[in-house]
């Protein structure tokens with residue numbers, strides 16, 4: 058498959074190239090080969106994209122929500138029809154196995170387009186009766202030009218999760234994918250345009266942090282939605298504050314997963330596997346601190362180790378493969394450094410954590426036991442396939458330790474005690490919680506973090522609040538009484 062796009066950027070309804078930009082090689086993580094070369098946006102390209110978005114947004118906002126929604130839903134259908142090709146591209150961009158990408162990326166993007174397309178026609182204000190026959194009404198208005206900035210782990214999904222609600226509300230979008238995975242967002246823009254989105258409504262510009270910073274600080278931009286790390290989030294939030302822009306921050310985490318001794322052991326092990334090794338551990342909401350009640354600790358570790366031996370590590374395009382490479386050599390290095398640090402700190406490496414000796418960014422899934430709360434591997438986000446298992450005795454203790462982190466993205470609990478499950482979920486300091494499951498992200502459910510893990514919510518009706526604003530109109534029905 059030739060993955061070299063027609064051009065690096067997508068602006069005003071068409072592909073645009075500017076070879077004056079810094080070259081941006083795209084590396085296939087499974088082999089280390091360069092599969093495409095793009096160019097970062099020059100300031101002129103960024104300006105062109107923002108100007109096109111500002112122009113397109115006015116006419117788009119004047120359409121009815123039903124008309125806007127129809128285009129989003131048509132784009133969802135095209136995406137589903139092309140799921141195979143889009144999944145192959147997602148695999149080439151990220152290295153994630155086709156077994157995953159064929160069910161989790163374009164499909165999730167299509168869900169967002171369909172869901173927000175369905176909501177678009179019902180986005181209205183409200184009528185507010187007031188004393189003396191007066192009344193007020195609210196108008197739900199778009200924000201204007203929105204900027205989306207993506208991380209590299211879910212390039213199609215992130216582009217859709219930001220663009221779908223933005224467009225449904227009557228905004229235009231300029232999206233900058235991660236410089237590590239620049240290919241998939243171009244397809245999202247192409248498909249929306251084919252579905253009828255007017256030129257300029259969705260634009261994609263390539264580049265690293267400098268290009269992102271240029272977008273965030275531009276006066277034409279009303280809203281910035283970032284998916285990325287906490288340090289980047291702090292910078293982008295601060296830059297957006299200068300212009301009092303709206304923000305959504307989907308940032309990192311070090312989420313807890315608590316397994317009580319009455320849990321179904323296989324389900325709990327399955328949840329821990331999903332919450333640590335899906336996408337080779339490169340998922341923001343992963344439950345990387347697995348607290349296991351002392352009585353079942355050894356049984357849990359044994360079952361986990363057995364099941365990890367059955368992981369199929371190999372060619373990501375082979376439908377049997379369920380564990381691919383990491384996204385890049387740089388990300389693999391970070392994971393290997395943390396593994397070395399974990400060993401130094403005295404944690405017990407139960408299984409995995411070895412670099413696989415072949416080209417590409419390959420590592421075996423790692424499990425540490427005897428981890429203590431103060432170790433770096435238990436405190437810092439690794440963003441790789443490294444699970445930390447910690448033991449505990451009581452519910453209070455587990456919850457207190459689970460919450461003792463600056464992050465608050467997600468959290469999970471496995472138990473068969475109904476009351477305890479809800480008590481623990483209520484006690485978690487996290488935006489997205491799971492009971493007897495982990496890492497599900499249906500479009501109908503709000504997704505996002507608390508504490509340093511973020512601001513705002515993606516998906517669900519909650520996302521509408523973050524891509525629109527209310528105008529209030531007071532209507533006096535009687536005479537105006539003034540003091541003089």
Ligand code: NAD
Nearest residue numbers: 207208209234235265266269270285286289307308309341
């Ligand atoms: P990153 O923070 O390095 O980069 C994220 C994006 O921000 C990239 O597109 C990058 O080019 C851009 N950027 C960097 N500096 C910028 C600046 N000063 N101004 C504007 N843009 C800038 O993150 P990453 O390595 O691409 O992704 C991994 C991180 O993303 C992890 O921390 C992970 O937890 C997080 N993440 C969060 C979610 C979520 O929904 N909460 C989802 C996926 C990933």
